[in-house]
Amino acid sequence: xxxEDIVPNTETQVLQYTSREMMAIAAGxxxxxxxxxxxxxxxxxxAACVAKRIHAPKAVVFFETGGIDPxxxxxxxxxxxxxxxxxxxxxxxxIESFSIVAHRKLHTIAFLGAxxxxxxxxxxxxxxxxxHKPTVRFSGSGGACDAxxxxxxxxxxxxxGRRKFVEQLDYLTTPGWLTGGDSRRAAGFARGGPIAxxxxxxxxxxxxDSKEMYLAEYYPGVTIDEILEHTGFQLDASDAVxxxxxxxxxxxxxxxxxxxxxxxxx
Amino acid sequence: MSDASQRCELARISEQYPDIxxxxxxPKEAVARYVKNESMIAIGGFTINRNPMALIYEMVRQxxxxxxxxxxxxxxGLDVLVGxxxxxxxxxxxxxxxxxxxxxxxxxxxxxxxxxxxEDYSNYxxxxxxxxxxxxxxxxxxxxGLQTDLVRYEGFSEEMRAAECLPKKKLxxxxxxxxxxxxxVLLLPALTPDVTLLHAQYVGDDGTVRIKGLSFxxxxxxxxxxxxxxxxxxxxxxxxxxQDPDQNCLPPxxxxxxxxxxxxxxxxxxxxxxxxDPAHLNMYKVMAKDDAQWQRYLDExxxxxxxxxxxxxxxxxxxxxxxxxxxxxxxxxxxxxx
Numbered sequence: 001x002x003x004e005d006i007v008p009n010t011e012t013q014v015l016q017y018t019s020r021e022m023m024a025i026a027a028g029x030x031x032x033x034x035x036x037x038x039x040x041x042x043x044x045x046x047a048a049c050v051a052k053r054i055h056a057p058k059a060v061v062f063f064e065t066g067g068i069d070p071x072x073x074x075x076x077x078x079x080x081x082x083x084x085x086x087x088x089x090x091x092x093x094x095i096e097s098f099s100i101v102a103h104r105k106l107h108t109i110a111f112l113g114a115x116x117x118x119x120x121x122x123x124x125x126x127x128x129x130x131x132h133k134p135t136v137r138f139s140g141s142g143g144a145c146d147a148x149x150x151x152x153x154x155x156x157x158x159x160x161g162r163r164k165f166v167e168q169l170d171y172l173t174t175p176g177w178l179t180g181g182d183s184r185r186a187a188g189f190a191r192g193g194p195i196a197x198x199x200x201x202x203x204x205x206x207x208x209d210s211k212e213m214y215l216a217e218y219y220p221g222v223t224i225d226e227i228l229e230h231t232g233f234q235l236d237a238s239d240a241v242x243x244x245x246x247x248x249x250x251x252x253x254x255x256x257x258x259x260x261x262x263x264x265x266x
Numbered sequence: 267m268s269d270a271s272q273r274c275e276l277a278r279i280s281e282q283y284p285d286i287x288x289x290x291x292x293p294k295e296a297v298a299r300y301v302k303n304e305s306m307i308a309i310g311g312f313t314i315n316r317n318p319m320a321l322i323y324e325m326v327r328q329x330x331x332x333x334x335x336x337x338x339x340x341x342x343g344l345d346v347l348v349g350x351x352x353x354x355x356x357x358x359x360x361x362x363x364x365x366x367x368x369x370x371x372x373x374x375x376x377x378x379x380x381x382x383x384x385e386d387y388s389n390y391x392x393x394x395x396x397x398x399x400x401x402x403x404x405x406x407x408x409x410x411g412l413q414t415d416l417v418r419y420e421g422f423s424e425e426m427r428a429a430e431c432l433p434k435k436k437l438x439x440x441x442x443x444x445x446x447x448x449x450x451v452l453l454l455p456a457l458t459p460d461v462t463l464l465h466a467q468y469v470g471d472d473g474t475v476r477i478k479g480l481s482f483x484x485x486x487x488x489x490x491x492x493x494x495x496x497x498x499x500x501x502x503x504x505x506x507x508x509q510d511p512d513q514n515c516l517p518p519x520x521x522x523x524x525x526x527x528x529x530x531x532x533x534x535x536x537x538x539x540x541x542x543d544p545a546h547l548n549m550y551k552v553m554a555k556d557d558a559q560w561q562r563y564l565d566e567x568x569x570x571x572x573x574x575x576x577x578x579x580x581x582x583x584x585x586x587x588x589x590x591x592x593x594x595x596x597x598x599x600x601x602x603x604x
Contacts, residue, residue: 041364041365042365065480066481073599074597077365077603078313078314078341078364078366079312079313079364080311080313080314080315080364080480081315081364081535081542081597082591082596083597085480085537085597086595086596091479092481093480093481093483093485093486094390094483095393095483098390098393102409127377131415131419131421132419133380135378136378137361137373137378138368138374139361139369139370140358140359140360140386141359141360141387141389141416142360142388142389143359143360143388143389143390145390145391145410146391146410146411149410149411149412150390150409171415172413172418173415173416174414175412178413188409188413188448188450190409261603261604263604264365
């Protein structure tokens, strides 16, 4: 979609980078030392690897398949890639990995993608159209519903577009802030919820009380209007600021160390 | 009869493995004996890893029909079974194959065309359901999925459930009986498949099973099943497995049939033996997208080969060499995965 766009840097020393590179780096900035990361593959994998190699070396990556803290010398292409089993702290299975996601003493952050997101960060990765007769069928929850239900927090990756940022999901696969306000706690979830949506145009966060999505950052070269145009619901942009562009070190590590074959960067 | 079947036959006649000789079957025999039309089956592995493909291709060749497949994220194996028309009912968490198929192609077409009855759950939910089956309890609670459409929409109607002796409901939301108001839990019905088929690296000549790398939900799936078929890369002397029993995962008496099938997970990976086969998965991706091409794929790679050995001949020595795992790392470093 927008993968091919080259976003110019506004600084005098012009660095060129793709929107996918910007996404990986923007999401990586949410990661702190000590975080326990439930990673999918794709851009989430890049974000985790960049963060670990730059500012959060003590963040731990694990996979729903049961691989805990692998060396990740090569990029996995699926959560069951044998590369998630290499030089791990331990190899286990799904039961163990979900007990980690839900563990009360850990700060677990899940990275999730989806076909649709609504203003409360609820996600659809199941279908478009009627569930019993879908016009488009997607993969389904996988571990997304579980991570969205049980992790301390989750971050969503999306390509921006009106059919993706929607007023009403076709199917609610993964619980975000549900109907906003206190509804997530009331539903029976002890913790968790989405903290950010990282798209190819900017970064969205959620209001403290209402839990409604708002525009927090737009990437250099992207306008606020462009983002609002590509969002299928009313998005508050009153606090939006321009995102800090990737620096030379972040890009170098991403390109030469994390994904030299450009398997995910494209 | 191919050399592989002969090897199995010879091993049995010569009683090379006397303790498992009556359970040591060819893929053909194992499937014919344990998998029936309408069986409820579970398969081991996860997306592009350790799917019991030799057994799956054999089910397709034997034209098993109306299977009830219960799956978490079985990826490749699921897509082949669905695409070949073996499955009528599917309970599933994820029909994808990582970067090789964000949504599995034949799965997607079958659902969109209404050729398949689908009931959606999540990975954790499906794993818990296998665990409940393994523990012989009728249901298991979880907090995962409250207030989602996994709760609101049922793929299998209650009439169909009643008619086909399935659990009365997909799931039940109820207050935590030990807790306070507003503390809801989901109750999920246990799964007890008729047959679980899985692929392991090692079987001992006493029948002990060892899986290397991640076990996914294989062990819960196996312990919940009425019958278990284990295909393996190698049958090794028991002393090798018994000198480090902490690494073993199933005792012989839980397994009903063993199948010696080197490269039996191809084109999915088998840790320490071979990587997934990107070239084959990329070809699959192209062919599975189109109905006519898909038929060609099945004709060429499944119906057109007599058995597993014939299949490996078709894959070819150089392709198998490319994906051969590094014996230290467990995968094929530097493999061209584009």
